[in-house]
Amino acid sequence: MRELTCIVCPRGCHLTVTEDLKVTGAACPRGERYAVAEMTDPRRTVTTSVYIEKGDVAMLSVKTSEAVPKACIEKVLEEAGALKLTAPVQVGQVLIRKVAGTQANLVATRKVREVRCE
Numbered sequence: 001m002r003e004l005t006c007i008v009c010p011r012g013c014h015l016t017v018t019e020d021l022k023v024t025g026a027a028c029p030r031g032e033r034y035a036v037a038e039m040t041d042p043r044r045t046v047t048t049s050v051y052i053e054k055g056d057v058a059m060l061s062v063k064t065s066e067a068v069p070k071a072c073i074e075k076v077l078e079e080a081g082a083l084k085l086t087a088p089v090q091v092g093q094v095l096i097r098k099v100a101g102t103q104a105n106l107v108a109t110r111k112v113r114e115v116r117c118e
């Protein structure tokens with residue numbers, strides 16, 4: 001048996017999951033789906049910031065386009081940290097396709113304008 005807090009919505013239901021994946025404590029079906037997924041294939045959307053050159057800001061916030069297996073999070077962060085970016089970048093721009101060998105892309109979550117020194 002395992003105890004979890006549902007993170008799907010702010011209510012944060014306290015869930016209990018048995019070995020045969022029976023879920024109690026969920027106030028809605030989304031919590032049951034979350035608990036089963038957490039027991040069988042836990043995933044997270046990864047968010048971080050990376051350096052960008054010649055932009056109006058020094059750091060660009062990025063995220064995975066979908067949740068990736070928890071075991072891949074470190075590799076996603078490694079690949080993001082190795083990026084060499086130069087402005088401009090558009091919001092939603094794909095920076096790494098199939099990051100860390102997953103089905104997710106790493107995308108920009110904001111626009112960065114190019115700054116010219118003229």
Ligand code: SF4
Nearest residue numbers: 006009012013028031
């Ligand atoms: S079980 Fe449903 S109501 Fe409860 S936290 Fe999860 S999503 Fe929200």
